[in-house]
Amino acid sequence: MSSEKERLTDTDEIDAAVVPADDVQGLGNTDEIGASAVLAGDAQHNSPRMQPVETLTDSDEIDATVILANGAHNDDVSTQPAAGEAQAVPELPGGIGQYRFLCNFAAGGVGQVGKARDLIFDRIVAVKKLNEKLRDNPRAVSAFFDECRLNARLDHPSIVPVYAMGKDESGHLEVMMKLVNGSSFAQFIRAARQTYDHKKISNRQERHALTSRLEYFLKVCEAVSYCHSRGIMHGDIKPANIMMGEFGEVYLMDWGSAQPLNIVLEHLSGTPNYLPPEFLRDRRTSTQVDVFALGMVLFEVVTLRRSGNGAVPDTAAASKSAQPSGPRNDVNDSDSYRHYLPELKIGKAIKAIIYKAIHPDPAQRYQSVSALASDVRHFIYDEEVSASPDGPVRKLFRIVYRNRIRTLLVLGALFAFLGGWLFYSYYRASEQERIHTRALTQQLRFQSYTDRQAAAVEKKFLLAQTQLLLFSDNLIEEMARPHEADAAFYDNEQYKSPETSPPGMQDSEYYPNPVNLRHMVRIPAERPEAVRLDLLGPRQFTQLCNKVIRYTLDSNKVSLLDRQFHAKLFDQNNLIQRLFIAWADGTRYSYPGTYQQTVFNDSIHSAWWKQLEHSADKQEISWSKPYRNNAGRILINCSYPLYSPRKEFLGFAGIELRVSKLFASVLQARRDDPVHEFYYVGRFHHVISFDTDGLSLTGRNGTLPDGVSVQPLVGFAERLRENHYRQFEAEFNGKRYHVDGALIPTSGGVLLQLIENKAFHSHRHPEE
Structure with a gap:
């Protein structure tokens, strides 16, 4: 493990209680930490406020996890979780005679890690136990036992095996695990960045380096997929919890946040930056939680930059603790999809894979870790990925590349494609002409419908004028008699x-x-x-x-x-x-x-x-x-x-x-076909609006019954007059309308007709 110390900020872990930093003591600086993880939480601490967890040495790193507030996990994590509370810790024999303790070399908030020699097999193993202040805490002991028990049940090359569990000379639990000599994935990424800082890397070299990093990532996916097949969610996947051995081994660490699938947790556990929004909101365990976390890890693998999704838990305590302490890269922001070195480019396909893995909607996310790993493999081998399906041209290039011997056949296919494209272009032009003709026909029908309504109103105005002239002429005649x-x-x-x-x-x-x-x-x-x-x-x-x-x-x-x-x-x-x-x-x-x-x-x-x-x-x-x-x-x-x-x-x-009789035909048309909206704008800029319930009168600076100003309608009428009653599109009341109108010469007003754009092209206007 690298000698560089790594701090966990208040965005790194969610828990109801974490031991303060001054309770952590370093035990040595000469040995590396192995595969075992220590429990970093205080079961007796009831404060909802979260404190930073730090390692205490300059050369060693603790693989930390957290326990739930007020005690152990909700359920005993097993292949088939049992209902009810976790089982009590069974009586274990005192001392493990096969192992001889050597030294402690690191400690965390509630646990410590040491080394021991296996006397029978002559090997060095890792010893993990609780810190002194938690060794007599029943809840902490139960949580520690549950974590070790779960770890022991999992049998996979990328999961550290548990050798034995017993009690030390003082009667406290200790577990023997495989000692892994290596470093964390987080240190591996930092080392890659340091290399890039001192050496100019081309895009081709970065592609090869990325392939190597993705191979490690795929091993993690295999371990997580295995856990899901056993009905277990890891719950805290991040680069710091992934160990890399000296010979390419990859181990998924820290099972303190693991839970059975499809249960609702009382309290959150894990690292906020790597938890999806729905888990922070609903606390329901699912495979989607680990898929999201793997997507965040993939973001760091590809960009060599720290990820941060900006997610905040919905509880008051978690909200306070989950706020980032410094700048973070929002992986949902397209600007964040850039490499640690700006001159190095990131492919569109791997961007699509990352975004699909961390999609805010679980339904749009990869439905399994296997699907995510499959897309990553396709990317490595330059194959089509499901997150970014190839277009026709890209598919053609792939075929050409894989069938280089058949170049002549490909060229023939290309000419055939060009011929088809010309045919498609001709068809598309014909289709556009047909659409234009249909739109013009629709406009003519719309205008015809408006003209018919205006003509019916004009006839009523003419009748009124005729009756007035008849009245006037007869008055003069009758007065002479x-x-x-x-x-x-x-x-x-x-x-x-x-x-x-x-x-x-x-x-x-x-x-x-x-x-x-x-x-x-x-x-x-x-x-x-x-x-x-x-x-x-x-x-x-x-x-x-x-x-x-x-x-x-x-x-x-x-x-x-x-x-x-x-x-x-x-x-x-x-x-x-x-x-x-x-x-x-x-x-x-x-x-x-x-x-x-x-x-x-x-x-x-x-x-x-x-x-x-x-x-x-x-x-x-x-x-x-x-x-x-x-x-x-x-x-x-x-x-x-x-x-x-x-x-x-x-x-x-x-x-x-x-007036209701003058515009009786318009009122009836509004009732028969409500898609058409009618307004009458008079010479004095008064507006009469028509609804299925009747009509209303509004002045130029007034509002319609629904509170909408009539000034845009007055503007529509003036625009129609200026443009010789040519139809146009305009915004009105928050919607896009097709506007038409016709002059009523007798009164000097304009009859407006409006219809929403989305209904205009498909609506069948009433015929005479």
């Missing part, structure tokens, strides 16, 4: 009280207050002295309103009087909420008759009146912003200026419309 004042006007205040309202009042879901379908409501001007004479009688006004309500674009035949004409206003497909006249002097007439808390809507009245004055100059139809009435329904109104035959401005005729 004499009328009979056979009915009284009812003012707004009269509708407020049931005692003064006209007969025939009834409730409706469309209006916040009771309405009257036989009478209109008059809202006098704010200045009574300016009230002009009635230009139209109540009866003529009511008949005219019903005529307009019954008008459709499909037929110009309108019946003025019908027994059912009043029910048309309550029809679920009717667009009109009310008809009104705003005379220039401020007097207003509105049908149906009902009490109005506000004149239209105070929040939009000022801006709306300015817009009316602008439209009066141009004699054009004016559309207001959408708004909610007192019943919570979304409405919009349009108006048209009135002039007498002598070109005198009389006022405005208007129609208030139900």
Whole structure:
């Protein structure tokens, strides 16, 4: 064993209690440590805090292990573990007459190692026993016995054999084991680094050296695979626990953390840097624990650098003790896969083997040590490894290399491959063209679906404009005729009280207050002295309103009087909420008759009146912003200026419309095919969103019902206008959408349609 001392930091071992460093005493500096391991833990120490374990001599090294907190291991480790507590230590004869003790040469936290001579076979053996302060501790003695007993059951060339166990002159346990003259794998790696520091190594030389190191690693894999076949998990595989003899022998040491497979431990034991995350979390023993540890060792073998997976136990005590005391190389970081010497390269295949061995997900890890060893052998012999399957070109190169005599056949195969590649290229180009054509067709279908919905909405807006013009023209005609004042006007205040309202009042879901379908409501001007004479009688006004309500674009035949004409206003497909006249002097007439808390809507009245004055100059139809009435329904109104035959401005005729009926087709499309999302962005940047439950109204700086800002939607509408309504892709509400839109000319708004990208290419849009 090398004379260099190696320290175990707080990341090296997990245990609930470790003897402090000042309890360790060195016993000599002239002899090397053999194969036996000493127990490094204090069964009487109950503190969860972990202390460093150190060797005490400059020339000797202790192969240390740990015991569980509060005593021995959970179960007696055997080929078939028995249920319950570990068996008691049997009575052993005092003294082993075959062996004569020579000297102690090293000590650890709770154990010491010495040498003895086998008098019968004339050989030097290793003697391992507990330190004086633990020799009378029942739990420590039981754990020591269990470890030696387990070691003795294992029969493998890479596992140090146990010769005998007995008691010394004081009646304390001691075990005789094979003495191995050599050094640890950790020292071997350090020696390789020192050699590289003083000698320039080429990549070819490093490849040969790596092959030699991997041969040692494979011997360790064989020993671990043997243990797994016996139902045992080692639990503390690391370079410091691997001994190398003078003639290439490899021994797996330190069985103090060994446990039966498929059990749940009460406490963790082992070295954090070499334990997988699931074991630190669940404490369940499995072959995957040793596979992970071997992967960490393989990382050091390949890179000649110290590994550190950054894993931290989930208990408070282990978390504190498992924190690295210095810089570590994270093997899960691709930058860590570099050699100790930066100029030396590490192959992709061996990187893949390491990463698969230490994969955080046990299901993605090697399922057995044999599988890991098999991949390492394949790498040594430059064969395909399962962790990094060869591509077609690499496979071809392997075939060429192994069949050098058949070069002509390989060349012929290569030409055949090139011909196939040309054919594949042509096929791929054709496939891309087909995909492009299919995508273009899908876009056209998407645009067609949007255009159909916009056309249906535009038809409703045109109908409303036609009804407004019909209303305006008939008002002018009726005012030129004499009328009979056979009915009284009812003012707004009269509708407020049931005692003064006209007969025939009834409730409706469309209006916040009771309405009257036989009478209109008059809202006098704010200045009574300016009230002009009635230009139209109540009866003529009511008949005219019903005529307009019954008008459709499909037929110009309108019946003025019908027994059912009043029910048309309550029809679920009717667009009109009310008809009104705003005379220039401020007097207003509105049908149906009902009490109005506000004149239209105070929040939009000022801006709306300015817009009316602008439209009066141009004699054009004016559309207001959408708004909610007192019943919570979304409405919009349009108006048209009135002039007498002598070109005198009389006022405005208007129609208030139900937005839900204007966009009834869009609402139905949203319910029938929820993949399509619809939004209407008006001229004033207000947004109407459509859902399966109905529609909602939001201003430019507002949010949708789900809390998402509408500003991106306003931006989509402006982008479509600028790009002549060309489709595009955009992010919205954390998702990637395909955006399309169509202009509704009458209102000046844009109907947006959005569909998620992942559904766009495969979705079948409804056909007409």
